[in-house]
Amino acid sequence: MFMFGKKKVENLIPEIKIAVDTMPADFYGGVNPVVKFKNVNKEVVVGQRTATPVEKSLLSKATAVGAKEKFHPANLLTNKRFLIIGGSVMFVVFLIGSGWYYSRDYFTSRPAPILPGPTVTTVIEQPAVIEVVSIVEPTTTDQIAVKQFSAEAPIEFPSILLGDSADMDNDGVSDLAEDLFATDPALSDTDGDKFTDSQEINNLYNPAGVAPMKIIDSGLAQEFVNPVFKYQLYYPQNWLVGNIDPDFRDVLFSGMTGENIEVRVFDLAPGQTWADWFATFAPQEKITDLKEFITTSKKPGWQRNDGLVYYFVDASRVYVIVYHVTDLNIVNYRIVIKMMARSFVLPGSLLTLPVLPVEGNIVTTSSPATTIVTSTTNL
Numbered sequence: 001m002f003m004f005g006k007k008k009v010e011n012l013i014p015e016i017k018i019a020v021d022t023m024p025a026d027f028y029g030g031v032n033p034v035v036k037f038k039n040v041n042k043e044v045v046v047g048q049r050t051a052t053p054v055e056k057s058l059l060s061k062a063t064a065v066g067a068k069e070k071f072h073p074a075n076l077l078t079n080k081r082f083l084i085i086g087g088s089v090m091f092v093v094f095l096i097g098s099g100w101y102y103s104r105d106y107f108t109s110r111p112a113p114i115l116p117g118p119t120v121t122t123v124i125e126q127p128a129v130i131e132v133v134s135i136v137e138p139t140t141t142d143q144i145a146v147k148q149f150s151a152e153a154p155i156e157f158p159s160i161l162l163g164d165s166a167d168m169d170n171d172g173v174s175d176l177a178e179d180l181f182a183t184d185p186a187l188s189d190t191d192g193d194k195f196t197d198s199q200e201i202n203n204l205y206n207p208a209g210v211a212p213m214k215i216i217d218s219g220l221a222q223e224f225v226n227p228v229f230k231y232q233l234y235y236p237q238n239w240l241v242g243n244i245d246p247d248f249r250d251v252l253f254s255g256m257t258g259e260n261i262e263v264r265v266f267d268l269a270p271g272q273t274w275a276d277w278f279a280t281f282a283p284q285e286k287i288t289d290l291k292e293f294i295t296t297s298k299k300p301g302w303q304r305n306d307g308l309v310y311y312f313v314d315a316s317r318v319y320v321i322v323y324h325v326t327d328l329n330i331v332n333y334r335i336v337i338k339m340m341a342r343s344f345v346l347p348g349s350l351l352t353l354p355v356l357p358v359e360g361n362i363v364t365t366s367s368p369a370t371t372i373v374t375s376t377t378n379l
Contacts, residue, residue, distance in 0.1 A: 155264065155281060158308045158323050158331075160289070165332045172198030173207075176257070176332045180236045181220050182208040201339050204234065204296055221339070226251065229265050231319060234343040236336060253340070258326045261337050266318045274313050281318075285309075296342050303341070307334060310341040319344070 165174045171188035173181065183190040183197045190197055190208050197207040206218035215221045221234045224241060228248040235241070235253045244250035254260040268277060278287055285304075293303035293310060302311040308323040308331065321344070323337045 155320060155322060156324065157282070157285060158306075158325060159329070160304075160306055162306070162308070162325060162329055162331050164334060165330050171196045173201065173335045174332050177335050180238070180333070180336070181215075198335055201335055202342055204339065204343055215339075223343075224251075224253075226263075226265075229317070229319075230347045231263075231265075232343070232345045233263070233340045235261075235340055239336075255333055255336075257332055259332060260324050261333075261340060262320075262322050262324060263340075264320045264322070266320070268313075268316055268318060274318065277318050278311075293341065295344055297345050299345070301341065301344070307338060310337070310344075312344060312346065314346055319346075 165176060167174050168185045169188040173183060175185045178185040178197075181197065181201060188196050191200075191206075193200075195205075200207040201215065204215050206213040206215050206220065208220075209218060216223060216234060220237055222237055223232060223234055225232050226248050236255070238256070240254045242252050242254070244252060249265045251263045252260045253263070266277065266281060268274075275287070278285070289305050290302045290311070291305060293301040295301065299312070301313075303309070310321040312319040312321075321337060321341055323331065323334075325331060
């Protein structure tokens with residue numbers, strides 16, 4: 001392989017063969033040659049590839065059912081605008097339909113006939129005090145039994161330890177009673193005629209009028225006449241009156257506070273004396289607690305010491321006026337029962353009662369305007 005001497009350089013350069021194309025002779029000398037191309041049929045083979053998401057979406061829309069039909073059901077059910085408009089229309093139709101369904105009975109049905117219902121009996125409680133308008137005569141056994149029970153029922157007497165309500169001017173007329181007689185609770189002599197309000201009421205005069213005027217003419221009081229037993233008395237204008245039994249043996253006069261004054265009539269049995277009757281119908285009372293009482297018509301009676309019970313007696317009957325308080329056990333209208341007792345009148349003559357040991361004398365004073373009866377025993 002190795003040779004001594006000069007190397008042959010030419011053997012180290014490879015032989016290069018270059019193809020040289022020469023310009024056709026037609027281009028020389030400004031000649032415009034005619035160029036002819038050969039038609040070569042070539043087949044291009046494109047390799048397979050995966051479609052992009054956009055291409056898949058376009059392909060899906062293009063091949064979907066009804067792709068070329070705008071109002072095809074498949075296209076309408078996927079159109080948001082169509083769904084909103086369609087839903088609104090259906091909701092309105094539903095409202096109209098339901099409204100018609102529920103209102104058709106009102107416009108088209110006939111009123112149902114009114115059938116007779118069960119009889120309902122309403123029981124109305126009668127007030128404890130009602131206005132007296134007529135006489136009811138007992139005609140049945142039940143009514144007669146009620147009458148007998150009422151006549152024999154025991155009397156409810158007030159306690160002798162009851163106190164009076166406030167009396168600011170200390171004139172014998174409580175502050176509540178001042179309203180009944182239109183008097184001033186701060187003045188003992190409202191009309192300034194030198195007589196106290198209680199003195200004028202006790203003598204049946206108007207305590208609020210300067211001129212001499214009877215209390216019955218003032219509008220402050222009215223007269224009650226028992227339609228059966230014919231006794232008469234005055235009571236406050238705004239009080240209520242009611243009979244307890246059918247023949248008016250028991251009558252109540254009631255104020256707004258619930259207090260009332262009861263007037264009862266009892267028959268004296270043949271041969272029965274006033275003392276016998278008292279022992280029978282007032283066994284818890286003491287006859288020694290009574291004192292003589294004179295009405296304005298000069299008729300005698302009996303008064304309990306506290307002025308809350310009065311008795312009048314004639315030949316055949318005993319008349320009792322008794323005051324009833326409420327649960328408060330306070331007397332608000334002592335002056336009222338005095339006025340009722342002082343105005344009590346019977347059509348016949350009252351008996352002269354036996355004199356009981358009492359203190360004080362009856363003194364009558366007169367003036368041109370009024371006649372005032374004062375007494376330590378009855379005023």
